[in-house]
Amino acid sequence: MCTWELGGQLGHISSLSHITGVLEGRNYRCYAALKDLSRASSFFEGQRTSLLQAPVFLPKIKMQRPVQCLADTLLLAGYLKVEELQGLLQAWRNLIELINPDILISDYSPTAVLAARELSCSKIFVGSGFAQPVQGHPIRSWNPDHPQPEMIKRQEAMVVNTINKVLQLQTEGSQKEAPVTRISDLYEDSSRVIITSTPEFDLYNDLRSHAIYQVKTNAGKTRPSVRFGCNDRPKLLAYLNPGHPQFDIIAEALAQCKATVFVICPRTNPNRLKHLESEHFQFSTEPVQFTQALAEADLLVNHGNNGATMESVLMGTPVFALPIHLEQLLTAKTLEQLGIGHCFIKPASVTQLKQALNKALESEVLTRKCALYAKNHGELVEMSLGDRVANECDALLN
Numbered sequence: 001m002c003t004w005e006l007g008g009q010l011g012h013i014s015s016l017s018h019i020t021g022v023l024e025g026r027n028y029r030c031y032a033a034l035k036d037l038s039r040a041s042s043f044f045e046g047q048r049t050s051l052l053q054a055p056v057f058l059p060k061i062k063m064q065r066p067v068q069c070l071a072d073t074l075l076l077a078g079y080l081k082v083e084e085l086q087g088l089l090q091a092w093r094n095l096i097e098l099i100n101p102d103i104l105i106s107d108y109s110p111t112a113v114l115a116a117r118e119l120s121c122s123k124i125f126v127g128s129g130f131a132q133p134v135q136g137h138p139i140r141s142w143n144p145d146h147p148q149p150e151m152i153k154r155q156e157a158m159v160v161n162t163i164n165k166v167l168q169l170q171t172e173g174s175q176k177e178a179p180v181t182r183i184s185d186l187y188e189d190s191s192r193v194i195i196t197s198t199p200e201f202d203l204y205n206d207l208r209s210h211a212i213y214q215v216k217t218n219a220g221k222t223r224p225s226v227r228f229g230c231n232d233r234p235k236l237l238a239y240l241n242p243g244h245p246q247f248d249i250i251a252e253a254l255a256q257c258k259a260t261v262f263v264i265c266p267r268t269n270p271n272r273l274k275h276l277e278s279e280h281f282q283f284s285t286e287p288v289q290f291t292q293a294l295a296e297a298d299l300l301v302n303h304g305n306n307g308a309t310m311e312s313v314l315m316g317t318p319v320f321a322l323p324i325h326l327e328q329l330l331t332a333k334t335l336e337q338l339g340i341g342h343c344f345i346k347p348a349s350v351t352q353l354k355q356a357l358n359k360a361l362e363s364e365v366l367t368r369k370c371a372l373y374a375k376n377h378g379e380l381v382e383m384s385l386g387d388r389v390a391n392e393c394d395a396l397l398n
Contacts, residue, residue: 001101001121002032005054005109006077006131010039010266010287011307012107015126015196015385017043019105022386023393024048031099033112039266042287055091055111057084066326068148070131070139070183071155074110080158082165089115089166096121103191103393113186114163118177122191122396124389128306129195129202130327133184137207142326144333156183192392196385197310198377201334214388215310215380224286226262226293229279233260234361237297237317239290239308242268244324246347253353254301255281259361264288291315299361304328304335304343313340314381316374318366320344320357340370 002020004012013034020030024047033054034040040051057078067073078084092115096104103122106113108131116123125132133139139156141147164179180186187193193211195202202208228235236259244250254261255276263273263283273283291311294300300312304321309331312319319341321332335341342360347353360366383391 001096001099001103002030002105002107003054003109003112004032004034004107005056005111006035006073007108008036009305009307010043011305013040013043015307016105016107017047017049018384018386019126019389020044020049021047022384022390026390026394028390028393031101033095052095054109055088055095057088059084066143068143068326069141069152069155070133071152071159073131074159074183075155078111079162082162082169085111085162086166086169089170092116103396105389105393110183110186117186124192124194124392124396125187126194126196126385126389128197128327129204130306130330132187132193132195132204133182134204134207135182135184135188137182137184137204139183140203142203142330144326144330159183191396194385194388194392197306198314198380200338201306201310201331203330212388212392213380214383214385215314215377223289224284225289226264226284226296227282228260228262228293228296229282231260231280233258233280234298235259235296236261236299236301236357236361237293238263238265238301239303239305240265240268240301241303241324242272244303244322246322247272249347249350249353250301250322251276252350253347253357256350256354257357257361259299259357262293264290264293298367299357301357304330304332306331309335309341313370314374314377316367316371318342318360318363318370320360322347338369338373339366340373341366 002016016032023030030049032049033052035054035056061076078088088111092112096116101121104116105124107126141152167177195211195213199205238254261281265285268285270285294312294315294317297317300317301320302308304323309319319335321343323329323332332343336343
C-alpha cells in the first residue's frame, strides 16, 4: 500500500505510479491512497493499482509568516487541535486495516505513518529528506538564513503535545500506545528509509546511518515529446509553478533570453503564456517527456523542487532555481554552494532576470562542475527508484 498525504506537486504521484508499476511487474497487488486523485488516472494508466482517496485535512489555515519547518506544515494540516487530528488518524488507521498490507510505502504521509506505528506491516519511507527526520533528534529549520531554533523547538512541542493527547484518547480501553517525545519518533520502527536526493541535499544527512539514497529516474510513461527546434541557440527547459509571485516576470525574461526555451507549466491557463509564443519560446500546460527534454537541455529553470532538480544535476544539466518555499530555498542554496546551479530570489525586473539567465547559459564553469557532479554520483541513477523499492520489498518479505 502506497500513501501520499502532504505536498502539492505532481512528483509525488509520478514517483508512486512508477513504484507501483515496477511492483506489479513482480506480481505485487498494489493500492495507492493519494491526497489528490484529480490528475492520478493518467499516471496509473495501464496498471491494476487500486486508487483510493487519502484522508486529508480540508480546512485552509494560513500563518502570518512563511512555513519554517515540518512542525509548521503539520500544524497547518490537522495537528493543531486534538479533535481534528483524532479524526484524521482514525480514518488512516481504518483504511490501512481494511487493506491490511504486508508493506506500507509512505511518501510525505506523517499521519499514515502515525496510524501504522503499532501495526505489524513492514514500512518503507520514501522522500527527499525534509520530511523524514531521524529518530532521537529534533526537527530542523528549513530556513538556511534564519534558522530560529527556539521557535522550531516550540512548534515541534505543540505537534508532539497534540499527537500524545490523541494517542491517549485512541488507546483508552485498549492496549496503551507509547507516547512520542519528538516528531522523529514516528519513524523509530522504520524498516527502510529511501532518500530521493543525493546526500548533499539531504537535510539530515549527517545524522543518518542506514538510509538508502536513490534518485528517481525516468518513470517511463508515454508523454508528448519536447521539440526545441533546430538553431544554434542554447536550449533551456523550464518547469514552472503559476503560483510564483513573479510568474509573469519569469515568463517574459525566459522569452527574451538568448536560449531556445520550452516551458512546462501544468494546470496553467494557456493565455498566461500564449502571447509569448515564438519560434524560440514554446510551452505545454500538460506533462511531457521530461527526461528526454533534460537530455537535450543546457539549463533547467525551476523552483528548486527536489525531483526535477535531482534528475537534472545527475544528468549533468545545471539548474537555475527560483524558489517559492523555504525547503526549495535550501535546495537552491545547496546548488550554489556546490557550484552546479544558481539561486535567484524574487526577481525585481525582466531585465535583471534575463541578464542572470544569459550569464548562467554562458557559464562553462557551471556546466563543467555539473557534469563532474553527475559523474561522481552516477551510482544513484544506475537503478530506478521503483526497482530499488521493489528490491527492498522482496528483501522484507523473504
